[in-house]
Amino acid sequence: MSKKVLLIGGAGFIGLNIIKALTRRGNYQITIADNFFRGKLDQELQSLVDKYGIKVVTDDFTKPEAFSELDNDFDYVYMLASVVGVEYTMKMPHELIRINSFLILNTLEWMKNSNCKKILFTSTSECYAGTVESFNYSVPTSEEVPLCINDVQHPRFTYAITKLLGESGFIQYSRAFDFQCTIVRYHNVYGPRMGFKHVIPQVVQRFLKNENPFKIYGFDQTRAFNFIDDAVTGTIGSMESENTNHEILHIGDMNSEITIEELVNFIGGLTNFNGSYEHVEAHDGSVSRRCPDTTKAKNLIGYHPKISWQQGVEKTVEWYKEYYLGGGVVFE
Numbered sequence: 001m002s003k004k005v006l007l008i009g010g011a012g013f014i015g016l017n018i019i020k021a022l023t024r025r026g027n028y029q030i031t032i033a034d035n036f037f038r039g040k041l042d043q044e045l046q047s048l049v050d051k052y053g054i055k056v057v058t059d060d061f062t063k064p065e066a067f068s069e070l071d072n073d074f075d076y077v078y079m080l081a082s083v084v085g086v087e088y089t090m091k092m093p094h095e096l097i098r099i100n101s102f103l104i105l106n107t108l109e110w111m112k113n114s115n116c117k118k119i120l121f122t123s124t125s126e127c128y129a130g131t132v133e134s135f136n137y138s139v140p141t142s143e144e145v146p147l148c149i150n151d152v153q154h155p156r157f158t159y160a161i162t163k164l165l166g167e168s169g170f171i172q173y174s175r176a177f178d179f180q181c182t183i184v185r186y187h188n189v190y191g192p193r194m195g196f197k198h199v200i201p202q203v204v205q206r207f208l209k210n211e212n213p214f215k216i217y218g219f220d221q222t223r224a225f226n227f228i229d230d231a232v233t234g235t236i237g238s239m240e241s242e243n244t245n246h247e248i249l250h251i252g253d254m255n256s257e258i259t260i261e262e263l264v265n266f267i268g269g270l271t272n273f274n275g276s277y278e279h280v281e282a283h284d285g286s287v288s289r290r291c292p293d294t295t296k297a298k299n300l301i302g303y304h305p306k307i308s309w310q311q312g313v314e315k316t317v318e319w320y321k322e323y324y325l326g327g328g329v330v331f332e
């Protein structure tokens with residue numbers, strides 16, 4: 001029997017790729033709930049909607065009444081809706097708190113009163129970044145690490161604060177009411193059509209604009225980049241496994257930890273840059289090292305990322321080069 005799946009925030013980067021994977025597998029009835037604040041009903045998503053009869057509910061889900069437009073008997077609910085990105089934390093931290101918190105609280109209240117079976121909440125490594133930075137916790141970092149906010153006054157941390165609310169909220173509500181939940185903490189998911197606010201698209205764009213000397217911000221910081229196809233496999237695996245109720249799983253790629261300098265040099269090679277580089281200190285509030293320990297995901301769901309960072313970055317850079325050089329307009 002086919003499974004009924006809802007993706008709240010399903011028109012975004014990760015949502016679109018989960019939908020692509022589900023339609024490839026077949027046997028899902030899919031609904032997207034999104035206000036298109038950031039996601040786009042572009043050609044790619046529209047053609048999936050048409051081909052697979054996907055239902056699209058367009059509304060702002062910070063309003064509780066928007067949930068009355070949805071069925072209430074989904075097998076799987078992916079909760080992806082959120083304002084995402086450092087830029088928003090700096091530009092509109094108060095709005096980010098309002099939007100993300102209402103999205104979480106409304107979803108919790110709706111799950112409580114619905115007949116949906118399981119929800120997956122998408123959290124972030126930012127929840128423990130402060131712990132690693134301030135208390136020297138080990139990297140690669142496992143799910144057991146205490147969570148910590150470095151400075152509650154700094155707007156940068158509003159995003160992580162809302163994700164802490166979500167982690168605790170979904171676990172407590174699902175224990176109190178009759179549904180299952182799983183939390184995944186993503187770590188630098190990237191790939192084609194990821195938007196324009198992440199490091200890779202921005203670096204590609206700056207190379208194409210011939211910046212020289214090319215500034216490498218936070219050159220010595222490390223990140224473990226997780227290619228979208230691997231992140232999607234980990235997400236669907238976390239949702240559909242019988243072993244993951246009330247579990248928090250780190251989804252990332254512990255074999256892909258590289259410095260920002262290595263990343264920029266590699267992209268420079270792909271864009272035929274032959275100018276010079278300049279090292280610049282990192283932005284305020286960004287952690288020096290981040291890499292997940294994904295042993296738990298490996299043990300519980302057999303998670304095993306397959307795409308090397310070089311393969312993934314090459315695919316992503318190709319997509320952005322084609323987009324920019326084809327006259328693509330930068331959207332949010």
Ligand SMILES: NC(=O)c1ccc[n+]([C@@H]2O[C@H](COP(=O)([O-])OP(=O)(O)OC[C@H]3O[C@@H](n4cnc5c(N)ncnc54)[C@H](O)[C@@H]3O)[C@@H](O)[C@H]2O)c1
Nearest residue numbers: 009011012013014035037038039061081082122124186189
């Ligand atoms: N991409 C990453 O590396 C990463 C890392 C950590 C956590 N996450 C989390 O994973 C989830 C998905 O991330 P993404 O990269 O696909 O982000 P995204 O911004 O591409 O997708 C989020 C979607 O939520 C929608 N949305 C926002 N406000 C809404 C509202 N009021 N009502 C309905 N829809 C609304 C947006 O339009 C967008 O389509 C997010 O919750 C994000 O916090 C992502």
